Amino acid sequence: MKMGAGLKPSKRISERMFDATALGLFFVAYLCVFAIVRREVSLGHLIFSAMLNVLSLAMLVAVVRPIIRRWLIGATIVQQVVRHVGLAALFSFLWHWILLVLVGMRDGGSLTEFTVSAFFPNPALAWQLLQGVTIYALVASLTFLRAQPDVEAILNTGGAPWPEVSTDAETSLKRYFIRRGEDIQPIDIADIISIIGADDYAEVNTTEGSHLVRNTLAKFETSLDPDQFLRVHRSRIVNIHKIDRAESVGDGRMILHMEGGIPIKTSRAGAKLLRNRVL
Numbered sequence: 001m002k003m004g005a006g007l008k009p010s011k012r013i014s015e016r017m018f019d020a021t022a023l024g025l026f027f028v029a030y031l032c033v034f035a036i037v038r039r040e041v042s043l044g045h046l047i048f049s050a051m052l053n054v055l056s057l058a059m060l061v062a063v064v065r066p067i068i069r070r071w072l073i074g075a076t077i078v079q080q081v082v083r084h085v086g087l088a089a090l091f092s093f094l095w096h097w098i099l100l101v102l103v104g105m106r107d108g109g110s111l112t113e114f115t116v117s118a119f120f121p122n123p124a125l126a127w128q129l130l131q132g133v134t135i136y137a138l139v140a141s142l143t144f145l146r147a148q149p150d151v152e153a154i155l156n157t158g159g160a161p162w163p164e165v166s167t168d169a170e171t172s173l174k175r176y177f178i179r180r181g182e183d184i185q186p187i188d189i190a191d192i193i194s195i196i197g198a199d200d201y202a203e204v205n206t207t208e209g210s211h212l213v214r215n216t217l218a219k220f221e222t223s224l225d226p227d228q229f230l231r232v233h234r235s236r237i238v239n240i241h242k243i244d245r246a247e248s249v250g251d252g253r254m255i256l257h258m259e260g261g262i263p264i265k266t267s268r269a270g271a272k273l274l275r276n277r278v279l
Helices: 015-037 043-071 077-108 124-146 217-223 268-278
Strands: 175-180 183-188 192-198 201-206 209-213 229-233 236-239 243-250 253-258 263-265
Touching: 015 043, 043 077, 043 124, 077 124, 192 217, 217 229, 217 236, 229 263, 229 268, 236 253, 236 263, 253 268
Parallel strands: none
Antiparallel strands: 175 183, 192 201, 192 236, 201 209, 229 236, 243 253, 253 263
């Protein structure tokens, strides 16, 4: 199976073009909504109001998107949920606050002397905050989609991104690349702590964080150094050099306490393989 299926970066719309298109659509949408609900207002006033909404939105997206890339992509599920909730609330309130300031400047006709007031009475305020959370969810989803890790092995130049290699230690894969957004990040095989498989995907936990790889656990097993990596469960591979402590839990199974605090439960067969390896 080839990995990295989908659009190559050269065929993707550039991020700037994507942002410009999205903001243009938001502007048109706001202008249409304002024209429907505020018919008594002049067209110039409606255009300016739509521009304020889009400008404040663009400012926040420019700040939030790098935060999502840096602190959420690759984090654990629990960390992602907690951080998304906090960021969504902050995004929504900040967007409302920036709009208040910009509208105050518009109505006051000055950049330094203006009055700020809650221009959205309840329940319109609740709708504005809900709108902020919804747009944050859209921004976060698109950021994750564009940053979806796309594994490319350094040994491959034009064929399958994850090459078939011998299981001999001297020829095993030593390094590969993942794509995060527009960036290519190298990953050293020695930094891998564990790999957890699920169908055609695998979650790779490293000393620098976690990322999702479109690759089967079986293919990982044939590509990695067998002296360093061991399949201790049908869905788990561990780096035996990253095991801090192994704990017997009865019935022939073990829990491996990995570097970074990641616990990995073995099968009976996996525990036997590990004992044979280290004893």
